Amino acid sequence: MPGPDGPLESSTPPAGPAVAGPEGAKGRPGFAAELREIVQDLWHYRELLYQLTLRDVRIRYKQAIMGFGWALFMPSLIVLSGFLVRIVMAHLSGTTLETSSVAGIAVKAMPWGFFVGAIGFATGSLTGNLNLVTKIYFPREVLPLASVLAMGFDTLIGTAALIAVLPLLGVTLSAALLWVPVLALLVFCFTAGVSLLLSCANLFFRDVKYIVQLLLTFGIFFTPVFFDAVMFGPTGLHIVMLNPLAPLLEGLRLSVVQGHHLLVPLIETTSSGQQVLVWSPWYLGYSAVWAVLGLLGGAVLFHRAEFLFAEYV
Amino acid sequence: MPCCSTGRSSSSPNTCDASMTAPGIEVRGVWKKFRRGEIHDSLRDLVPALARRVLGRIPKSGALAPGEFWALQDIDFEVRPGQALGIIGSNGAGKSTILKTMTRILRPNRGYCTVGGRIGALIEVAAGFHPDLTGRENVFLQGAIMGMPAHLAREKFDAIVEFSGIADFIDTPVKRYSSGMHARLGFSIAAHLDPDVLIIDEVLSVGDFAFQRKAFDRIATLAKSGIPVVVVSHQLDRIAALCTEALLLERGRIAHRGPAADCIATYVLGDNRAPVDAADCPVRLERLAMAGPSEVRSGDWARFRISGTVLRPVTENLELVALRIRALQTGEVVFATSSSHCEVELPPIGPFAVDVALQLNVPAANYVIETNVWDPIRHRDASPGPTTRIEVTEGASFYGPVQMNAGMALARDPS
Helix, strand or coil: CCCCCCCCCHHHHHHHCCCCCCHHCCCCCCHHHHHHHHHHHHHHHHHHHHHHHHHHHHHHHHCCHHHHHHHHHHHHHHHHHHHHHHHHHHHHHHCCCCHHHHHHHHHHHHHHHHHHHHHHHHHHHHHHHHHHHHHHHHCCCCCHHHHHHHHEEEHHHHHHHHHHHHHHHHCCCCHHHHHHHHHHHHHHHHHHHHHHHHHHHHHCCCCCCHHHHHHHHHHHEEEEEECHHHHHHHHHHHCCCCCCHHHHHHHHHHHHHHHCCCCCCEECCCCCCCEEEEEHHHHHHHHHHHHHHHHHHHHHHHHHHHEEEEECC | CCCCCCCCCCCHHHHHHHHCCCCCEEEEEEEEECCCCCCCCHHHHHHHHHHHHHHCCCCCCCCCCCEEEEEEEEEEEEEECCCCCEEEEEECCHHHHHHHCCCCCCCCEEEEEECCCCCEEECCCCCCCCCCCEEEHHHHHHHHHCCCCCCHHHHHHHHHHHHHEEEEEEEECCCCCCCHHHHHHHHHHCCCCCCCCCECCCCCCCCCHHHHHHHHHHHHHHHCCCCCCCEEECHHHHHHHHHCCEEEECCCCCEEEEEEHHHHHHHHHHHHCCCEEEEEEEEEEEEECCCCCCCEEECCEEEEEEEEECCCCCCCCCCEEEEEEEECCCCCCEEEECCCCCCCCCCCEEEEEEEEEEECCCCCEEEEEEEEEEEEEEEEEEECCCCCEEEECCCCCCCCCCCCCCCCHHHHHHH
């Protein structure tokens, strides 16, 4: 039986006229038990998750000029902007822009577009469905997760187009491509975790969505999408890689464009003969920890706050 | 701390409860507090609140912080299979809050609710509709929101569309629906949930007259199929028709519990005792005495005497001895009259008594006779008088809500 207190309230059983259930003083369940509960809930409501994802996908393509072209528009725009930035950089440093750099930008534009889009939609997912949140019971996790999944669907379409284009940019098949699903999964987990946290935060404080919008707009300057992390020099690389998304994006570029095996460090020799570290497997480990802890932590925090949603909206 | 693997948890899916709990609703010692005004909705308010929490100066959840109030106090009841419980009370009495704790939208501050089995909640039946999606798409979406498994939604799709009566528009976006069509489709989905427990909140008045009847019949069928049912409604006659038992809520407390008719009677009578400033009323009604037994057969006459005092000469336009017969089952006034309609003049001053005779051409049920001094200008009681209950039993039989004293004779020239 549930404890008498909400998860964010006092955990001491109150003295008062009413007596709580016999298990009333048991307190909140452990982390693992809560995770199991979340998974059970989601499994039970998998049909709802599917239907909400379908809804989010459908409404984006109904009564819209762009139709499915929308899925290509945003990544194309990112690639184009990156292309422009890199041309200017090449011009200033007196070199030419290689096609592999363009391929790198194109590869990184996909997960970045996914992250920005998913976070943008998910942040408002609870507040945009208040009539459901206050009236009908279902695990509220499905709302932000459906936004993320719907964006995932868009990204798949974009990725299909990207796969068609990449050979033209000189990308060849390699065993390192097997890293792509792993990295994609990590990006998904991290995005889902952040989405859960932000949607929940936005329910309590409506200004969160404005802050998020700002961060997403300027986030591209703190994430190696247009540029490669190695361009910042040895110290700069470490700092850039602190962004949990950075190793995932760089990992995608290295595995797809350069066919690099990500469990091996990559050291490149620059034109001036210097040995420069480009990739270390530790980066991947660091991001993986963020992704997994982000998802688990986000899910549990969301779950604990869930009971307050209907009251605090 | 023991692992809660064996405990029923409020946040596990309903189906998990089903295997462990008997079908039914159990609400035990539920207290729920709400806050008046805005809750800290900016960081400026949150930081001090968090600081207090961290420093351990949390107000006990048994006590009320300033601005808080109990929306539910010690609510305790259960509904077993075959029972249909009605919940009645004025606005803000806590009816919907109880439903929300049962459907796990709100978590009680104290006490617990367990619901065994899949809940079918007929609450906001069209809340999940997306205007840009077609009726067909919305059926599956709303079905999923209400917890309908995919195979059931596909299986019942035709029945849902047929019940709603909007088959021609099922592939039209619902934004082009009329509000009646919208509500009908929503109700039809909810009505095909096949729940283990049914919870109904004010959805008995959707659509036109024909659909309302159809909807009510559907709910009555569900309610009589033996599953536990909870109904919240202001339509007291619906509660009376559907429910075996009822709860009367008053400001978050259970004020009365009992057979639906009794409970409705308590509610209706209590509601009438609203204080009226009767100090300057020229007439005071003091006594209402039945001449016979308080049990009368339908179609028979009831006789009683109303006595009172004229305190000062009457200058206002008042109906001095007014009378209302109210059906206790529904709270509806079925008949009203007054001394001025019956052309009775009261003495200019001093005590008086008026003898009244009423032919009770009403169906067998419980009624209340209310007396009052009626102010027709301001349309309210100028001064309330005594009341009495009267039970009308089956009598000279007639069918329908009114006795029309039908006469029939065989015609001699059938042409």
